[in-house]
Amino acid sequence: MTRPRSDLARLAPDGRAARQLMRSGAYNGHTAGMAPGHVQANLAILPRREADDFLRFCQRNPKPCPLLAVTEPGDPLLPALGDGLDLRSDLPRYRVWRDGDLVDEVDDIAALWRDDLVGFAIGCSFSFEEALLQAGVPLRHVAEGRNVAMYRTSLPTTPAGRFHGPMVVSMRPMKAADAIRAVQVTSRFPQVHGAPVHIGDPALIGIADLARPDFGDAVAVADDELPVFWACGVTPQSVVMAARPAFCITHxxxxxxVTDLLNHRIASF
Amino acid sequence: MTRPRSDLARLAPDGRAARQLMRSGAYNGHTAGMAPGHVQANLAILPRREADDFLRFCQRNPKPCPLLAVTEPGDPLLPALGDGLDLRSDLPRYRVWRDGDLVDEVDDIAALWRDDLVGFAIGCSFSFEEALLQAGVPLRHVAEGRNVAMYRTSLPTTPAGRFHGPMVVSMRPMKAADAIRAVQVTSRFPQVHGAPVHIGDPALIGIADLARPDFGDAVAVADDELPVFWACGVTPQSVVMAARPAFCITHxxxxxxVTDLLNHRIASF
Structure with missing residues (x-):
């Protein structure tokens, strides 16, 4: 399933080309490396009743849940993020959840669409990782071809309606000078998690063992490095699952x- | 000698009032707390021959030696930093060095002025400390009424002519969230040392024991805090002393x- 990033960039040089591949059914794999320079997003789709609470949850927790765009209820299109972008067909694969349980994984959700569904596109760390690499900050999980290490923490989120739960963070090990540069670079990207939420001792945010991430793959932290933690887009997914909504679809x-937005256009200052 | 900061702010509400106090001989104490909101600067005065090398040293080492202004050779005035500002009389006290040895401490250097002297005004951490306090980042040495702790490090500077030597840093203990905020806040102030140069393990930059600073006063670092290190304006002074110039004057x-520049006017973005 995993192809080299350079292949994917050739296959899908921009957001429209990436979405066309998904829509046609020609590709249903990972999107890391596709459409270089373009913003990619987490997806959550909820019935209107839960969506109102969830929108307030995102508003109150912008670091783990930076909202890029929300659909009109029942409308699967999201023109703010891409010309003709259709949430029913334009992602490689979807997960379908009922009462909080994963019940299916599919390439297309046209048959599941309802006129009370609301789609949420939430910023993702791919954008700031691209900015970090361009700034010369090495990312070990990228170099080693692994998924980033993610952890449940003791950091609270601000609840809204039925949605509540701890923040999930991603961790990247860095030398101190790179950690300082990483704060500067990622502060420019509030729409994709922004600045780190913690640096240093993992126990202070409730992480017992860096070698045992809750999601993703462990990476080594060298003696001359600091673990640097960012709020992670798995947080909204984890919070939604814990609330066990009757129906939900995620990426x-x-x-x-994959959107038409350019990473450098969402950077502040 | 030390008066409460509020007294000093009343005594000298701005740069001009502060300098008038010094010039008249009415005050020769510390300037911390004077002219709130105004940039204060380190001073180094060197004969023209050494000044050329030193100017290149500052240019190559902007984090420890951020140059605010340089006089014309022989001219004791520095209008870029203050209306009527006269380096011969407008600081509370000066140190006079010959062949690298401290030979005198005086309130006025009019009798020592020469037509080959060049004055360097170098940014000082007071400006970014004010910005940190305004951003709600606590500073322990300020709360405890101590001088900031400063250390010689193994971090090199880039030499120029006769000037070379290790970087001196100041250290402020902070919780991780405050350290992240402090990177953001101080990054806006490149003219007064800018972002930190190190966070965390002091041994990585050649500091053996935080409890034994080379200059200033030790402050405690709590278990849930990180030591955060900034390039320090003692670096140029230390480098100049090591070069043992025939003649030199410093603050x-x-x-x-104390200048007429406003801290918020030297902030970038």
Whole structure:
């Protein structure tokens, strides 16, 4: 399933080309490396009743849940993120959840669409990782071809209606000078998690063992490095699952929504 | 000698009032707390021959030696930093060095002025400390009424002519969230040392024991805090002393040049 990033960039040089591949059914794998320079997003789709609470949850927790765009109820199109972008067909794979349980993984959700569904596109760390690499900050999990290490923490989120739960963070090990540069670079990207939420001792945010991530793959932290932690887009997914809504659709892990937005256009200052 | 900051702010509400106090001989103490909101500066005065090398040293080492302004050779005025500002009389106290040895501490250097002297005003951490406090980041040494702790490090500077030597840093203990905020806040102030140069393990930059600073006063670092290190304006002074120039004048410790520049006007973005 995993292809070299350079192949994917050739296959899908921009958001429209990436979405066309998904829509035609020609590709249903990971999107990391596709459409270089373009914003990719986490997806959550909820019935209107839960969607109102969830929108307030995102508003109150912008670091783990930076909202890029929300659909009109019942409308599967999201023109703010891409010309003709259709949430029913334009992601590689979707997960379908009923009462909080995963019940299916599919390439297309046209048959599941309802006129009370609301889609949420939430910023993803791919954008700031691209900015970090361009700034010369090495990312070990990228160099080693692994998924980033993610952890449940003791950091609270601010609840809204039925949605509540701890923040999930991603961790990248860095030398101190790179950690300082990483704060500067990622502060420019509030729409894709922004600045780190913690640096240093993992126990202070409730992480017992860096070698045992709750999601993704462990990476080594050298003696001369600091673990640097960012709020992670798995937080909204984890919070939604814990609330066990009657119905929900999300992207499958690593199979993101590829948009027409350019990373450098969402940078502040 | 030390008066409460509020007294000093009343005594010298702005740069001009502060300098008038010094010039008249009415005050020769520390300047911390004077002219709130105004940039204060480190001072180094060198004969033209050494000044050329030193100017290149500052240009190559902007983090420890951020140059605010340089005089014309022989001219003791520095209008870029203050209306009528006269380096011969407008600081509270000066130190006079010959062949690298401290030979005198005086309130006025009019009798020592020569037509080959060049004055350097170098940014000082007071400006970014004010910005940190305004951003709600606590500073322990300020709360405890101590001088900031400073250390010689193994971090090199880039030499220029006769000037070379290790970087001196100041250290402020902070919780991780405050350290992240402090990177953001101080990154806006490149003219007063800018972002930190190190966070975390002091041994990585050649500091053996945080409890034994080379200059200033030790402060405690709690278990849930990180030591955060900034390039320090003692670096140029230390480098100049090591070069043992035939003649040199500096400000006395804590007795800075108070300018008309406003801290918020030197902030980038």
């Amino acid at each position: 499958a892990p690593g199979c993101m929504l | 006395a410790p804590g007795c800075m040049l």
